[in-house]
Amino acid sequence: MHAPTVLRAATLAVALAFATAVDAKTLRWSSQGDILTMDPHAQNEGLNNTVSDHIYEPLVTRGKDLKIEPCLAVSWKAVSPTAMQFKLRQGIKFHDGTPFTADDVVFSIERALAPTSNFSPYMQGITGARKVDDSTVEITTKGPNPVLLPQLTEVRMMSKAWATKHNVQRPQDYKNKEETYASRNANGTGPFVLKSREADVKTVLVLNSNWWGKMEGNVNEIFYQPIKQDGTRLAALLSGEVDFVLDPPPQDIPRLKKDAKIKVVEGNENRTIFFGFDQWRDELQYSSVKGKNPFKDQRVRQAFQLAIDVNALKTQVMRGLSTPTAVMFAPQVDGYDKALDTVVKPDRERAKKLLAEAGYPQGFEVTLDCPNNRYINDEKLCQATAAMLAQVNVKVRLNAMPRATYFAKIQKFDTSFYMLGWGVPTFDSLYSLQSLLRTVGQGGDGNFNLGKYSNPKVDAAVDALKTETDPARRKALTKEALAIHKADVGHIPLHHQVIPWAMRANVSVVHRADNRLTVKWVKIN
Amino acid sequence: MIAFVIRRLAQGVIVMLVVGLIAFSLFNFVGDPVALMLPPEATQADRQAMRENLGLDKPFYVQFATFVGNAVQGNFGISLRLGRPVSALLVERLPATLELAFVAATLALVVGIPAGVYTGLKRNAWFSRVLLTVSLIGVSLPTFLIGIFLILIFAVWLGWLPSFGRGDTVMVGGWSTGFLTGSGLKALILPSITLGLFQLTLIMRLVRSEMLEVLRTDYIKFARARGLTNRAVNFGHALRNTLVPVITITGLQLGAIIAFAIITETVFQWPGMGLLFIQAVQFADIPVMAAYLCLIGFIFVVINLVVDVLYYFVDPRLRIDRAAAGGH
Numbered sequence: 072m073h074a075p076t077v078l079r080a081a082t083l084a085v086a087l088a089f090a091t092a093v094d095a096k097t098l099r100w101s102s103q104g105d106i107l108t109m110d111p112h113a114q115n116e117g118l119n120n121t122v123s124d125h126i127y128e129p130l131v132t133r134g135k136d137l138k139i140e141p142c143l144a145v146s147w148k149a150v151s152p153t154a155m156q157f158k159l160r161q162g163i164k165f166h167d168g169t170p171f172t173a174d175d176v177v178f179s180i181e182r183a184l185a186p187t188s189n190f191s192p193y194m195q196g197i198t199g200a201r202k203v204d205d206s207t208v209e210i211t212t213k214g215p216n217p218v219l220l221p222q223l224t225e226v227r228m229m230s231k232a233w234a235t236k237h238n239v240q241r242p243q244d245y246k247n248k249e250e251t252y253a254s255r256n257a258n259g260t261g262p263f264v265l266k267s268r269e270a271d272v273k274t275v276l277v278l279n280s281n282w283w284g285k286m287e288g289n290v291n292e293i294f295y296q297p298i299k300q301d302g303t304r305l306a307a308l309l310s311g312e313v314d315f316v317l318d319p320p321p322q323d324i325p326r327l328k329k330d331a332k333i334k335v336v337e338g339n340e341n342r343t344i345f346f347g348f349d350q351w352r353d354e355l356q357y358s359s360v361k362g363k364n365p366f367k368d369q370r371v372r373q374a375f376q377l378a379i380d381v382n383a384l385k386t387q388v389m390r391g392l393s394t395p396t397a398v399m400f401a402p403q404v405d406g407y408d409k410a411l412d413t414v415v416k417p418d419r420e421r422a423k424k425l426l427a428e429a430g431y432p433q434g435f436e437v438t439l440d441c442p443n444n445r446y447i448n449d450e451k452l453c454q455a456t457a458a459m460l461a462q463v464n465v466k467v468r469l470n471a472m473p474r475a476t477y478f479a480k481i482q483k484f485d486t487s488f489y490m491l492g493w494g495v496p497t498f499d500s501l502y503s504l505q506s507l508l509r510t511v512g513q514g515g516d517g518n519f520n521l522g523k524y525s526n527p528k529v530d531a532a533v534d535a536l537k538t539e540t541d542p543a544r545r546k547a548l549t550k551e552a553l554a555i556h557k558a559d560v561g562h563i564p565l566h567h568q569v570i571p572w573a574m575r576a577n578v579s580v581v582h583r584a585d586n587r588l589t590v591k592w593v594k595i596n
Numbered sequence: 597m598i599a600f601v602i603r604r605l606a607q608g609v610i611v612m613l614v615v616g617l618i619a620f621s622l623f624n625f626v627g628d629p630v631a632l633m634l635p636p637e638a639t640q641a642d643r644q645a646m647r648e649n650l651g652l653d654k655p656f657y658v659q660f661a662t663f664v665g666n667a668v669q670g671n672f673g674i675s676l677r678l679g680r681p682v683s684a685l686l687v688e689r690l691p692a693t694l695e696l697a698f699v700a701a702t703l704a705l706v707v708g709i710p711a712g713v714y715t716g717l718k719r720n721a722w723f724s725r726v727l728l729t730v731s732l733i734g735v736s737l738p739t740f741l742i743g744i745f746l747i748l749i750f751a752v753w754l755g756w757l758p759s760f761g762r763g764d765t766v767m768v769g770g771w772s773t774g775f776l777t778g779s780g781l782k783a784l785i786l787p788s789i790t791l792g793l794f795q796l797t798l799i800m801r802l803v804r805s806e807m808l809e810v811l812r813t814d815y816i817k818f819a820r821a822r823g824l825t826n827r828a829v830n831f832g833h834a835l836r837n838t839l840v841p842v843i844t845i846t847g848l849q850l851g852a853i854i855a856f857a858i859i860t861e862t863v864f865q866w867p868g869m870g871l872l873f874i875q876a877v878q879f880a881d882i883p884v885m886a887a888y889l890c891l892i893g894f895i896f897v898v899i900n901l902v903v904d905v906l907y908y909f910v911d912p913r914l915r916i917d918r919a920a921a922g923g924h
Contacts (some may be wrong), residue, residue, distance in 0.1 A: 104875070108679055191642070243679050250680040270678055270685075271875065272761065272867045298760050298865045299875065302744050306759040310751045444878075473878075479630075 078594050095291035096595035098578070100588065101304055102317035105271045105297040111227040112182055112242040112339065115189045118317075120225065121587040122295065125276060127227035127259035130157055130176070131220050135581050135592065137403055143171065143228055143260065144208075145349075152215040153463070159206045163283055165230045166257075166264045172479045173202040175375070178231035178240075179212065186240045193225040193496075195515065209448035217540045221497035232378050233258045255369055262286065263293060271297060276408055277588040283408060288593040308573060310335065314595065315580070317588060319573035321392055321447055334576045340403045340568040341584040342494040343503075346379075346439075346456070347562045348372060349487045351523035357468075357487040366487070366522070370429040372560035376415055377422035378463040379456055381565050388451050393566035399503050401567045403584045405542075406500030406549035411557060414497050423462045434464025441469060441490040442477040453490060481521050489521060496585065500549040501536050508556050509533045509554050515569075524561040605902060608897040615893035616667065619886050650676075663886065672887035677879040683885045686869060691771045692762060693861070693868030697853045699784050700792030705846065709798045712803025713835060716811070718727050727800070734797030736823050739856070743790040743863035750786060760865040791860040793851045802845055806838035849904040852894045 087413045107114045111127040124132075132145035144157040163171040168504060180200035183190045196216045201209045212219060234240050239253035257265040263276035278291040296313065298304035301320040309330070319327060319335070327333045348366035349355060355364040365371045381395040395414045400407065426434060441453035450471045457467035469487075472480070481489050495502045510525040511517035516533075532552040539545050556562070570586050577596040581589060630646050647653045651662070666673065711731075714736065715724040733742075751759035763779030765772040774780030809833055810816060819829045830881035858870035869888060876884035 107677060113679070186645075250674070254679050269867070270680075271865075271871060296761065296865075299871065300740075300863050300865065303747060303760050303863055303865055306744075306747045306752050310755055310759055312751070312759055 082505045093112060093395050096289055097292040097294060098290045098315060098590060098593055098595065099294045099296065099313045100315045100317070100590075101296050101307060101313040103299055103301075104242075105186045106268075106274055106295065108243065108254040109257040109268065110251065111229060111257075111259070112179075112185075112188045112190050112241055113254065115192065115225070115584060118271075122276075123227055124261070124587065125259045125263040125293070125590055126261045126265055127229065128261045129225065129227050130159075130223050132224055133498075133583075135583075139224065139533075139583065147220075150209065153213065154209050154211045156203060156207055156218060158211045159208065160283065161336060162204060163260050164281060165260055167230070167233060169230055169232050171228065171230070171260055173208045175228055175231050176200060176208045177202050179228045182229065182240065182242065183226050185241045190225065193222045195222070197222070200432050209449065215540055216499060217538070217545065218497050218499045219517070219537075221499055225496065225535070228260065228554070230258055235365075255404070280415060284591070286591050288591055289544065289595060290590050290593050293590055305573075308575070311575065314578050315572070315574040315588065315593075316551045317572060317586070319571055321390065324392065324571050324573075325390065332576055333573055334578065335571050336580060336582045337392070337569055337571045337583040338584060339403075340491050340494070340570040340586055341403050341496075341498065342446075342568045343396060343398075343400055343494045343563045344393075344395070344449075344452070344490065344566055344568060345399065345562045346375075347489050347520075347522040347524070348375075349358075349484075350525070350561075353485075355437065355487050356485075359436035359466075364429060364526060365429065365435060366431045369559060370425040371431065372459065374422040374425040374429070374463060374561075375460065375465070376560050376563045377418045377425070378460050378465070379419040379563060379565075380459060381414055382564060383417075384452060384455055388448050389457050389566070389569075391480065392447070392569040392571065394569060396564050397557065399507060399556070399564055400495050400500060400560065401584065404495045404498050404500055404503070406546055408546070408550045408553065411553050413587065417459075417465055423547060426463060426465075434466065436466040436468065437488050438468045438470050440477065440481060440486045441471045442474050442490065443471040445474040445477065446490070446492045449490060449492075449512055452565065482519075484521055485521065486521060491519065491521065493519065494585070498585075501533070502547075504529075504533045504536065504549065504552050508552060508561060522562075524556075524559070526555055526559055526561070529555050601901070601905065605916060611897055612890070612893055616664055616886075616890055617660065619654075619889035619893075636910060659783060667887070667890060672890075674884040675876070675881055675884050675885070677876060677881040682883045685872060685884065686887060686891060687770070688772075689867060689869045689872050691773060692866060693854060693857050693870060695774060696787055696791060696857060696860070696862065696866060696868060697850065699788040700853055701846070701850055703788055703792040703793065704795035704799055704849075707798030709803055709842070711796075712800040713807060713830070715800065716807030717830060719808075731797035731800055735801075736791045739790060739794065739859045740812055740863050743786070743860060744876055746786045746790060747863070751803070757786055759786075759872060771893065787860050787864040787866050790863065791857055795846075799842065799846065803835075803838055803842060806841060807834055810834045810837050843906065844903055847899055847906070851892075851899045854893045856896055861900040903917050 102118060104118060106122050107116060107119050109126070111123045113423070128142050129149070130142060131139050132142040134140045143160050143163065145160050147155055147157045155175070159171070159173060159176065165171060177200045177589060180197070182188065184194050184197065184199070188194070189398040196212045196214065197219070198211045198213055201211065203209050210219070234253070237252035237256070239251045243251045244252055255268055262282045264279045264281055266275040266277045268274045274295040276295070278286075298307055301323075304316055304527065305319060305323055308316050308319075323425060324335060328335050349364065350366050351366050354362055358365070385391060385393045385395050396412055398407070398412045398416050399408060402409075426432065432566050439457060441450055441455055443450040453469055457469055460467050480486065481491070493503055493507060505515055506517065506519040508524060508529050510517045510530050511520055511523055517523070529552045532548045536545060536548045536552075539548060572580065572588070574580065579594045581592040583589065630643050630650070630652065648803070670683050674680065674807050675682050675685055678685065694791060704780045711727050715727050718724050747759045751755045761783060762774050763776050763781070764777040765780055765782035766776045772783060816829060816834060819833050857868060858874060859865065861870035869891070872884060873888040875881070876888070
């Protein structure tokens with residue numbers, strides 16, 4: 072018998088045995104890479120967090136509209152500017168049967184704060200946690216922290232007793248050349264229980280029948296099987312060996328859409344692609360210009376922006392799969408302002424005039440650093456951009472390289488002109504503004520401002536945003552920073568990526584801008 | 597004989613050191629694993645701490661000496677991607693690769709030799725021409741294309757065979773085998789054809805040309821003159837004499853099959869060492885890459901040694917006067 076048929080028959084048998092779940096289904100899910108570890112605090116990576124979310128739960132989580140919702144905490148209130156108290160959900164049990172208590176929360180927060188934790192970005196400003204009583208925990212912060220709740224959506228709760236028993240009180244450390252128990256075993260409170268795991272082959276999760284929440288879908292078993300090759304992954308979907316592919320190759324989307332057996336669901340990703348310039352060196356490093364840096368001149372940056380037609384990039388390079396933009400983050404992010412997001416119309420004549428005014432009537436030569444396996448069509452975007460800039464006499468030498476080399480280079484500020492894509496896991500504007508626009512400094516300030524754009528007015532707005540908790544004020548500060556940055560042409564935003572998900576026609580999912588599949592919402596007919 | 601083996605072993609050690617050095621020095625240019633392991637938001641201090649944790653801050657020769665010292669003991673460190681000891685990972689993946697290589701090599705021999713004999717004997721038969729034409733595809737089409745074609749035909753269009761993976765496996769001792777389950781055997785078909793096709797056509801063409809050459813020699817003419825049956829002449833005399841180079845090539849190709857399984861394994865998501873290696877490259881997972889290259893180097897060294905020793909037994913001339921056997 073054909074393998075999937077056996078599988079379906081087996082699922083059916085299980086479903087019949089448990090008459091309560093008559094229409095329960097197995098979701099066979101694939102994407103390019105494998106889950107790295109089962110430890111919820113060891114790897115802050117997209118897919119890993121997605122899978123962790125099914126096994127381990129945070130205090131607060133995101134709903135279908137990405138708004139914050141209660142999860143293991145039922146309510147919360149600020150008791151002082153630097154402390155927030157959380158009331159915990161009662162009667163929750165871990166998969167091994169031990170009850171979930173305030174001690175587990177304190178333990179998990181401390182574990183995520185450990186030096187070997189990979190989750191420090193989500194722990195910024197958090198100083199610790201304290202048990203108030205069995206059902207109340209207080210989390211303390213350095214100063215007022217307006218993004219505490221978004222941060223906590225990524226901090227998942229482990230059982231203190233389980234971690235102690237298996238000696239995994241700390242996240243895996245690469246220095247101790249050993250694997251830890253928690254990297255291949257899991258014990259959370261979430262809707263699914265880890266049943267088996269074979270790295271690069273198959274990970275099986277089964278429904279947690281004691282889960283407290285509401286299953287809106289009908290999946291009772293998940294097979295996660297990574298398939299590295301685009302062609303093979305697609306073949307497996309077409310032949311019905313998998314039900315859901317998180318990352319179908321963009322060039323195949325038009326073909327998949329024509330296939331009646333396949334469904335493609337698209338939405339914009341919470342990730343914005345842009346170009347940045349070296350604006351701090353006195354002499355541009357990789358360029359024909361000697362003795363000065365043309366990118367210090369706003370007119371040159373504006374000329375570049377006017378030469379790049381972002382709508383053409385969408386139709387010619389992205390095959391329609393992008394949302395052109397003029398701002399640095401996606402509409403889902405708090406602080407987004409539609410009025411500022413008006414795409415710049417290309418104007419070659421004006422660009423040439425601006426270059427001439429700035430003293431480069433003949434244009435100049437510059438090297439564009441570009442990744443070739445990080446963002447969708449990254450290298451092709453750079454090639455198209457080079458062609459567009461050539462029309463205003465700027466000669467672009469393209470230096471495309473794989474992500475592993477690329478990021479090592481540009482993070483040393485070793486670039487004159489570069490491409491970067493920025494996602495916002497907190498869904499709050501501060502995350503982008505602080506990393507990308509703020510002058511390079513301490514504590515995450517400008518840590519990805521790789522061309523060292525700097526404007527004191529932007530800095531003032533960003534610094535105010537760090538402690539401002541009033542939503543209206545936050546919005547105003549964000550708008551102010553973005554408007555100044557836009558007039559400065561500090562970067563050239565291109566688009567928000569669109570992420571298509573491909574699945575068998577009988578599968579329904581809820582698309583999320585953070586590219587995470589939530590199986591509790593998945594229905595298979 | 598013993599001196600010969602010792603000399604070969606010494607050469608093998610040098611080869612292994614060079615492989616180790618090349619592998620190791622290449623990895624300095626593969627990229628910075630720290631950039632991939634830490635979130636983009638990590639600070640310079642975090643990066644530096646991680647680098648020190650991993651020993652990446654030490655000078656090159658210290659890193660290399662540590663590497664060789666550990667490698668000799670089978671300790672290649674911990675995979676940066678999976679956080680598990682590399683040796684354990686390789687041991688886990690070895691059965692998948694070896695089973696695939698074994699089936700592919702068997703296929704190449706079992707089909708390749710008879711096809712070579714046939715096309716050698718019946719040079720002008722239409723079926724010989726078909727075989728030779730098809731064999732051209734085997735030598736000229738890249739492996740991944742053949743794999744994708746097979747998947748398209750047998751998995752997507754016909755739905756007979758799985759497009760990826762190894763099916764269900766059974767643990768026999770510490771060895772996970774796909775030979776004992778229906779889905780495991782089915783899953784072997786497409787990847788082993790893909791992997792073995794090149795070797796199959798190579799062996800077929802080799803046997804054919806050797807047969808053509810041998811059939812022209814005096815002793816074959818003499819055998820015919822003695823009135824021996826065609827069968828005795830073709831198989832007893834001709835084929836036996838073609839087998840010496842075939843054994844050599846097969847031995848060396850076995851190494852190639854294991855090493856080039858990378859592409860086949862990637863196309864079919866076959867959970868072997870090749871797939872592990874490819875994923876390691878993307879992640880700049882230095883320990884895995886180093887261990888894999890050293891292991892493949894080691895397999896080649898061993899196979900070469902075995903083939904050299906086999907010469908001694910297969911070719912009597914070698915035992916008397918090695919210089920006279922320069923032909924092979």
